[in-house]
Amino acid sequence: MKPLLLLFSALLVTISIFTCSAFAADKAMFSTKPTLNHGEKWRIGYYEGGEYYDYKGWFIATIKGLMENGWIEKATIPVDKGEYTTGVWNWLTTKMKSDYINFVKDARYSARWDDTLRAVMTNDIINRLNTKKDIDLMLAFGTWAGKDLANNRHSTPTLVLSASDAIGAGIIKSNEDSGFNHIHAHVDPSLYKRQILIFHDVIKFKKLGVAFENTVNGKSYAAIETINKISNQKGFDVVPCYTQSDIANQKEAGESVLKCMQKLSTQVDAIYVTQQGGVNSETISQIVEIANANRIPTFSQAGSQEVKQGLFMSISNSGFKYVGQFHAGLIAKIFNGAKPRQLEQIFEGPPKVAINLKTAQLIGFDPPMVLLGAADELYREYK
Numbered sequence: 146m147k148p149l150l151l152l153f154s155a156l157l158v159t160i161s162i163f164t165c166s167a168f169a170a171d172k173a174m175f176s177t178k179p180t181l182n183h184g185e186k187w188r189i190g191y192y193e194g195g196e197y198y199d200y201k202g203w204f205i206a207t208i209k210g211l212m213e214n215g216w217i218e219k220a221t222i223p224v225d226k227g228e229y230t231t232g233v234w235n236w237l238t239t240k241m242k243s244d245y246i247n248f249v250k251d252a253r254y255s256a257r258w259d260d261t262l263r264a265v266m267t268n269d270i271i272n273r274l275n276t277k278k279d280i281d282l283m284l285a286f287g288t289w290a291g292k293d294l295a296n297n298r299h300s301t302p303t304l305v306l307s308a309s310d311a312i313g314a315g316i317i318k319s320n321e322d323s324g325f326n327h328i329h330a331h332v333d334p335s336l337y338k339r340q341i342l343i344f345h346d347v348i349k350f351k352k353l354g355v356a357f358e359n360t361v362n363g364k365s366y367a368a369i370e371t372i373n374k375i376s377n378q379k380g381f382d383v384v385p386c387y388t389q390s391d392i393a394n395q396k397e398a399g400e401s402v403l404k405c406m407q408k409l410s411t412q413v414d415a416i417y418v419t420q421q422g423g424v425n426s427e428t429i430s431q432i433v434e435i436a437n438a439n440r441i442p443t444f445s446q447a448g449s450q451e452v453k454q455g456l457f458m459s460i461s462n463s464g465f466k467y468v469g470q471f472h473a474g475l476i477a478k479i480f481n482g483a484k485p486r487q488l489e490q491i492f493e494g495p496p497k498v499a500i501n502l503k504t505a506q507l508i509g510f511d512p513p514m515v516l517l518g519a520a521d522e523l524y525r526e527y528k
Contacts, residue, residue, distance in 0.1 A: 194289025206469020
């Protein structure tokens with residue numbers, strides 16, 4: 146029990162330092178006070194590679210952050226089922242009230258995980274930014290969107306949100322420098338390392354199963370490089386299983402994940418459930434059923450929303466609240482004169498974990514008190 150306590154203590158100290166620095170280390174100080182763009186409202190656009198649960202969570206949390214900062218009038222935000230954000234966008238463009246911001250009605254783009262559509266859409270967006278010039282800020286969700294807009298083909302301020310590994314994917318130059326004055330990408334350099342270390346410290350697994358798409362992007366999403374480094378340090382084996390993720394047929398992607406879950410559940414003693422197209426609201430219950438039936442502990446890379454749905458544990462993201470506040474602050478500073486490149490990219494949330502006690506019971510794991518004490522979110526049931 147002592148090593149676990151020491152690990153969590155060290156984690157608390159490390160994250161507290163980074164969390165404070167994320168708000169204090171901007172290269173220049175900028176106001177976050179609501180302001181107009183030369184008497185006009187600021188215009189925001191949205192681009193995603195395809196629908197994904199995290200994008201919806203980050204987007205809604207950012208809107209709430211703007212509400213808290215006075216940029217948008219406080220109101221109840223409608224929530225789409227599953228991964229969709231179309232209802233949220235429709236509300237923003239028709240019923241949201243703000244004296245300072247306008248979400249441009251026809252400026253929500255989704256490539257729907259289709260490579261052909263993605264290429265056409267990227268050109269359309271960049272052409273619009275350069276010629277029509279009716280968007281003041283782009284929100285680019287995920288690795289696809291980040292890679293498509295993090296370049297010198299345009300100069301519109303762009304925030305890249307929810308990209309698993311912005312550096313490894315080639316979106317930005319480094320943690321400290323995006324490489325482009327108009328680009329900013331959130332990074333949490335040690336997130337996946339913290340996740341694997343905590344999971345290993347709790348479960349002491351000898352074989353860790355990881356399902357991911359065997360592509361550059363797929364490996365980046367799953368943090369395979371980080372996992373392999375830790376496996377060498379801690380002496381456990383990594384058992385891979387290859388899936389399909391960034392494809393237009395998301396049903397096929399989901400089926401590939403479920404096949405891997407069935408396979409891995411007979412080969413490993415723990416599974417790291419990574420972010421990918423096939424892990425979604427349609428498959429998560431089946432993933433949970435397969436793992437729990439085989440008494441396999443699971444760790445959600447995506448966060449506590451999947452723990453709420455039955456995966457064993459994760460690092461708590463408190464409903465994306467803190468990362469949403471971070472991005473709302475970035476938007477406010479950009480609208481007050483900051484260049485995206487001038488703003489701190491590193492942000493780490495508060496050091497808490499999420500645990501599903503029902504799942505712990507089903508897999509035969511009795512959580513120690515030190516683990517429960519470090520939990521910000523405890524779920525006693527799941528649907």
